[in-house]
Amino acid sequence: MACVPAELIPLKILVAGGFGVGKTTLVRAVSEIPPLLTEETMTAASEGVDDTAAVPDKRTTTVAMDFGRITVDDTLVVYLFGTPGQHRFWFMWDELARGCVGAVVLVDLRRIDDSFAAVDYFESRRVPFVIGVNDFPDTGVHDEEAVRDALALAADVPVVRMDARSADSGIRVLVTLVEHALARAEARRAPAYGAATPM
Amino acid sequence: MTDDPRQGGRVVPVYAVTGGRTRAGDHDLPIEAVVTATAADSGLDDLQPEYRAILDLAHNPVALVEVAAGLGVPIGVARVLVSDLAEAGHIAVHTPEYTDGPPPQVLARLLDGLRAR
Numbered sequence: 667m668a669c670v671p672a673e674l675i676p677l678k679i680l681v682a683g684g685f686g687v688g689k690t691t692l693v694r695a696v697s698e699i700p701p702l703l704t705e706e707t708m709t710a711a712s713e714g715v716d717d718t719a720a721v722p723d724k725r726t727t728t729v730a731m732d733f734g735r736i737t738v739d740d741t742l743v744v745y746l747f748g749t750p751g752q753h754r755f756w757f758m759w760d761e762l763a764r765g766c767v768g769a770v771v772l773v774d775l776r777r778i779d780d781s782f783a784a785v786d787y788f789e790s791r792r793v794p795f796v797i798g799v800n801d802f803p804d805t806g807v808h809d810e811e812a813v814r815d816a817l818a819l820a821a822d823v824p825v826v827r828m829d830a831r832s833a834d835s836g837i838r839v840l841v842t843l844v845e846h847a848l849a850r851a852e853a854r855r856a857p858a859y860g861a862a863t864p865m
Numbered sequence: 866m867t868d869d870p871r872q873g874g875r876v877v878p879v880y881a882v883t884g885g886r887t888r889a890g891d892h893d894l895p896i897e898a899v900v901t902a903t904a905a906d907s908g909l910d911d912l913q914p915e916y917r918a919i920l921d922l923a924h925n926p927v928a929l930v931e932v933a934a935g936l937g938v939p940i941g942v943a944r945v946l947v948s949d950l951a952e953a954g955h956i957a958v959h960t961p962e963y964t965d966g967p968p969p970q971v972l973a974r975l976l977d978g979l980r981a982r
């Protein structure tokens with residue numbers, strides 16, 4: 667029988683964004699296992715939500731999802747989930763987002779708007795996220811302000827240019843995300859001294 | 866329900882194994898919950914193949930989502946089967962159940978680990 671550490675902590679990070687933006691590529695680049703495809707079914711996940719109207723065709727009730735894994739140390743393991751970005755899959759996101767570290771929202775500069783639904787979702791649920799601008803060959807100059815404007819980003823949301831095919835680049839984005847999540851978690855814990863005092 | 870070609874080779878629908886259940890009791894295991902086989906090896910011969918397959922996977926720590934992919938079943942089905950095994954004492958479930966995200970000390974360890982890569 668395998669020796670199991672007493673404290674085993676699974677964590678999860680979401681990779682979101684529009685169709686074809688590089689979610690699977692990023693999961694594959696940083697995962698220590700070949701990305702696996704799994705599926706979630708509406709019957710399992712949507713009870714209590716009771717919103718099958720959100721799914722246009724009732725037969726299309728399974729959703730494929732990529733996932734990968736990074737073993738961080740003896741007790742910490744991170745699962746990465748590449749999730750479909752459309753509104754109609756939000757029933758799945760609610761489960762995925764619960765208790766997660768945060769999310770990487772991938773952006774293709776040619777189709778920035780495709781990532782707006784994901785940004786909107788994580789904003790509204792107060793899930794920490796970073797924007798990863800995926801470096802496609804013909805996307806031209808990175809204009810961070812244009813991305814911020816198009817996605818109506820809060821000032822503290824990091825925007826990182828990256829290459830979803832590169833493990834190093836992918837890990838750097840994850841580091842940026844965790845730094846951001848840590849800063850937010852600490853801010854939440856620590857009482858904001860002086861916050862109640864008029865300046 | 867079972868005409869999905871990806872389930873080719875399966876004779877009995879997976880929902881027959883779960884007795885038609887797609888929910889695993891009052892609270893659902895999170896998708897990233899990690900399970901490990903416990904040392905109790907008695908009574909395993911009577912288990913259905915799907916349960917035994919999970920126990921084989923769980924010799925090393927494995928997440929619910931990996932169980933689903935390994936068995937080729939939807940997560941909801943894997944969740945029911947894993948919950949059955951946990952109730953029977955055949956596997957231990959590790960789940961931190963952070964509602965508001967991991968606490969700072971866990972995030973700090975994660976950050977150290979990622980930076981070291």
